Amino acid sequence: MNNVVICGRLCKDPELRYIPGSGTPVATFTLAIDRDYKNKDGSTTTDFIPVEIMGKPAEFCANYITKGRLVGIQGSIRVDRYETPEGEKRNFTKVAGRIIKALEYKKQTDESNNGSPSQFSAVDDDDVPF
Structure with a gap:
């Protein structure tokens, strides 16, 4: 079984390309x-995971998902093997996404968008008993 679910923030806007011949969209x-732990000095370590999504979800990424957005990805781990011009064999591990979900609303740059709030919160912090 090869199944992975990850949540994180985009480091930069997705890059969209199309596979020649079939025209299938691919977003990377x-x-x-x-x-989920802190180092001895109190800092956290960040992993940077490459993701590739194909088809309609790729077009969704290109149109609606931007740098800094929190997203959830469901997919599988893929290992690509290639050889450099110098003859060295290399491996490249990535997540081949099937499903992407935006986990937060797009932040508004100004409050003039029909009075819509810049952040969405399902629970008012003052009402939480703990």
């Missing part, structure tokens, strides 16, 4: 994901 980007 990198997610920044903090590890």
Whole structure:
């Protein structure tokens, strides 16, 4: 079984290209994901995971997902093997995404967008009992 679910923030806007011949859209980007522990000095380590998504989800990424957005990806781990011009064999590991979900609303740059809030919160912090 090869299944992965990751959540992180985009390091830069997705790059969209089309496969020659079939015209299938392919979006590539990198997610920044903090590890769930802190180092001795109190800092956290961040992993940068390359992601590739094909088809309609790729077009969604190109149109609606931008740098800094928090997203969830479901897919599988892929290992590409290639050889450099010098003859060295290399491996490149990435996530081949099937499903992408935006996990937060796009932040508004100004409050003039029909009075819509710049952030969405399902729960008011003052109402939380702990």
